Amino acid sequence: MSHKQVVMAGTDTRDLTKLAEYEAVGGYASLAKARTLGPEQITNELMASELRGRGGAFFPTGRKWSFVPSPEQNPNPHYLVINADESEPGSFKDNEIISRVPHRFIEGCLITAHAVLAKHVYVYIRGEYLGPYEILVAALEELKQRPDLRGDVTIVVHRGAGAYICGEETALLDSLEGKRGQPRTKPPFPAIAGLYASPTVVNNVETIATVPAIVEMGGAEYAKLGVPNSRGTRLISVSGHVERGGNYEVEPGISLKDLIFAPELGGGVPGGRAVKAVIPGGSSTVILTGDELDVGYDFDSLLAKNTAMGSAGVIVLDERVCMVQLGIRVSEFYEHESCGKCTPCREGTRWMTQILRKLEAGEATERELDLLLSVCDRINGKCLCPLGDTAAMAIASYVAKFRDEFVAHLDGGACPCGDHSPLDGVLAPVAQHIHDHASELVPA
Amino acid sequence: MGVALFEKIQEIRAIYPEGTQSALLPALRLAQEEYGWLSPDALREVADALDVTPAVCKSVASFYDQFHLEPVGEHLVEVCTNVSCALYGAQQVLEAFQDELGCRAGETSDDGKVTLSTIECLGGCGWGTIVAVDHHYRTGVKPEDAAAIVKELS
Amino acid sequence: MTDHVTLTIDERTVTVPKGTGLVETAQAAGIEIPVFCYEPRLGPPVGACRMCLVEIEGMPKLQAGCTLTAQEGMVVRTARTSPLASEGQNSTLEFILVNHPLDCPVCDKGGECPLQDLTFRYGPGNTRMTFDKRTQEKPIPLSPTIALDRERCILCYRCTRFSESVSEDNDLVPLNRGANTVIGTFEDQPYRSRFSGNVVELCPVGALTSTQYRFEARPWDIQESPSVCGLCPVGCNISATTREGKVKRIQSRNHPQIDEGWLCDKGRFTYGHLTAADRIKTPLLKGEAGFEPLEWDDALDQAETLLRAGGDTVVTAFSGTESTEQAYALGRLLRAGLGANGAVLPEEIPTALDAYRAPLSSIRDATTIVILTRDLVADRAPIVDLWVKAARRNGATILTEIPEEKLEDAVLISDNAAHAAWLAQDIDAKSAFYLPRTPNGRGVADAWSAAGDGEASNEEPRVVIVSGDDAAADPAVRALAAGADFVIGIGLFQESFEGLADLVLPATSYLERDGTTVNLEGRVQRQRRAVIAPCPDELAWISKLAERFEVEVSPHASLAFEEISGRIYGGVSFAEIGEQAPLPPAAEKGAPVPAPKPVQVPVADGLRVIRYRPLFSGPVVDRVPEVEFQKADHEVGMNPADARERGVIDGDMVTVNSRGNFHRFKARIVRDLPAGTVRLSTYAEGDLTEFVAVRK
């Protein structure tokens, strides 16, 4: 099967990191076209395309742009901020986009800047992405020689410094302002008061890298791809127990099973082992069991299963994986990444980990299993930002869907997976982070 | 000492709108590159160059994983142990590095050369195990690759 | 009513002005939305603690009520009527308590702790936490005056937001991330800020407590006395907590026009001077081997003899720390009884300034502020600095030079009364604040003029009365006293008068007396006796002494005030002043004020030394060891550019020298300082001349 490529188009045959190569495949033509259109027309095309944000929240992009006030309403400079913080476990698509089609991404930035009346673009790239950063900077160097393309727009690449929460858009803005990256309360939304309290549009890398294609083919044409509510293509990151881990650009609606098993996609599970579970959209989404793979990979179909595409990170877990260990590893991640601003997330994620560890040690009782669910329930829906909420939902889903396995761990019980679980051993990583500066300050 | 860093920080500062503190993260990164870690004196220098207090610098630096408030080795080996990499066997990779370096994760080798650490998802999940060697990713690392990587660094 | 909105909270309909926060709106409807992190004085809400969760019709998730404003037609349900909100608040409290030590029995906050109260009202009845709680070293000194108990901290960020957005010192910060977050300072240095003590009052739990108050009292065995601070001309409204006749702490008593509920550390932490070792409790007479105590009758005899010897040449030097009534009583005794009209008054304030009178809170809304002071505003009138900072955050322009053109919108702040009176007219300022040097210099001047008239004698004074410890420390007063035959001192501390006075009569502190003071706005405020002084009240013995000169002086502050008020304050009574004193309206603009002579600024090589009186200085501060660390006597303030030129950064040790005298100081970068100058405390080494060199 061949899949329609929009974002990654042309990469099979050419090295599109080079400006000349990119132009050779029609690159920057959309920018030229966009500049003949008014900002409103472009926004309208985006609305027609039904493009929704690829960062996780799935908000309609055209609508987001339409919230930006006119200069008469708000004379402050407008900013375009690109979210390249990609830190959701299971997601690595933005890494590949920046590394392989930096110019398409830059073209998207320039078109969007035109559409939202921004002269300043900040690309907030996670600090660990040194490789992609260098490629992007090199591409921007090339652009420096081309005022015809650049126009009067400046693009600044701003590196994060290791904090998952800075992917949340308002935390990102605080971080970009040189502060601790903690989410802000909304309202006001960034479109009204974002970076430096000015109107700001925040979009994901993939969202922006899609914009040139939409301008080129027209919104209506783009909206023919995919399925209702999930239009166009998406780069899906497939990892874990598959033969061919990688990013695959496909039209939503494809079945999850195909994503995992099709020979040109995931290529199946190594050793022919059975799929025990799949995390469908990055570690903050509700897990699916091996019996739930006959589901379309799109917003509506996944919603019907109470889960989401999120940032499109599909993690495949084979039959050997202990779900309690998975719970600890995931819970520990969120505990480590909780920014510490709001109470339920800060305290609740820590408590979840504590209970899960006791469970794994075989020292918990049924009451503590119920306590775990109750803690999840008490975090969910009470937090300042979705980090805590989704972490709690994810953990609760492991218990709900694999309750028997959790119960087997109770009262001195043992893991049905024996010691074959590939997660065995990785359960103290947070304590092994060198940046665990707090350890000195805060004795356990 | 100090003057060059001050000047470099002023250059970064000029990139961002006046009156903002946006240059803080890049400035901390610069200082860390210069001194290897963010010592109290390094933080004071950054504070001075940006017209903020050392307390603010420390507050911000201590929020982010990539800033070192304690000395680290000349080189940094960071093994991703988040879910996907763990499924590929990150633990075995980590153990191989521990054996090669003779130190545990979170510690620095005796010769002070290499600091070994686990790290949360590096964003290369499909290509695991990911090991960041001085911030450059190595993909598909297997336990048996540890020896060669350590050799490169010595 | 387009500027109002009507909404429903727990089935009650309430109408409030547009923009009113939901917490306040609920309050207006008689409903509580409980909060921890919400504190509007700290800037926009942060929505951190999640205590205020409420259900809003049409919104799927619970909302943090503190972050919302009332909207037309909104339907709000709090824990009273919404099981969801109730569950939400219960959850928040459970999470707050999972790692809270629950050491209420030994916690100073116990009994007046919002966490205790809200847990009682909204929280879980038992704990489901079975793991070891996070433990930390505790308490650790945040400074010599504040103890930090990190286990009790609920991370509401009130303290750090105060440091960031009110005092703007940015020295108290959150460190680390997530569950490891703690509050702290850079490298555990003491939290040193003129306003640090406010965080103790802001902290909703017992995480930040006062070391002075630690284990001293329980909320049910203390009394509160509403009064007014007597340590600087701002006159912050305070509440003095006493137990068994002793002051145990000073807290703010929010006067929204004066202090907005903030106090400086001098006002909050120096009440220990009341029990200073050298406190004067009985009259003292100079003898062979220093002062000797004297019976009161003998003391009054001595005083009478000395005063008669002085006759109309007696000159009285005031400190400006006296109550208006005390100054008036002395004035009556001397002016009516002896015809001694000579006085050294701490302040002379032109009445022309009364036309520019405004409440301090109006500074916050200024668009332009002209600040012409030699001392930093914060050293002279600390709270004024907070108002200026609030204005700057609101976008006000701050000018530190005399403006060339008229500035009708400008607020003028000056430490030179005559100059201010002229400049306010010249630029047509909206309001003007003169910052007196002393707490009640205005009241003392008022009292002196109300007490009588007549010219001072031209003769050399044979007797000088030194009223107050500050006057005793003033070199000019000491020089005057040196020329007199006899010196009578009135003061708190024996050391102030050693080698200066022949007879010393004990004085009361502002916390020990009833009376009034006039603050820098010109607002007459009441001070109340919180504790009994270790000596009789000044009014009592002045009244007795006055009898001997056939002058009637009331020993009661209320009657003395009535007399003064009848003469100069339009007859307002104590009752009209009330607990939160009103500000008299601005006077009509008067005749033009002549321009004062310009001051010549000398120039020479090196950096010019500006000597200043730091906030933490003076006889009261000297007697409280806990605030020693706040003193700036070992610091040199430098302009950022001057510092950079010399490779100096804040906190470095530097050598300051002039004409062969070398001294080591800690460098402090002071942004408001003009280039080419350095600031040194008047109490710092005196052998440095006016121009110095500084190097690292």
Ligand SMILES: Cc1cc2nc3c(=O)[nH]c(=O)nc-3n(C[C@H](O)[C@H](O)[C@H](O)COP(=O)(O)O)c2cc1C
């Ligand atoms: C905890 C958390 C982490 C997030 N991380 C990312 C991220 O790494 N990259 C991203 O694009 N969006 C991330 N998001 C979503 C952003 O908040 C925001 O919705 C997105 O950047 C908007 O761009 P889009 O509309 O183009 O998707 C995150 C959200 C949350 C709550």
Ligand code: SF4
């Ligand atoms: S110390 Fe007190 S005021 Fe500061 S964050 Fe903790 S609980 Fe809040």
Ligand code: FES
């Ligand atoms: S009071 Fe609303 S979140 Fe703290």
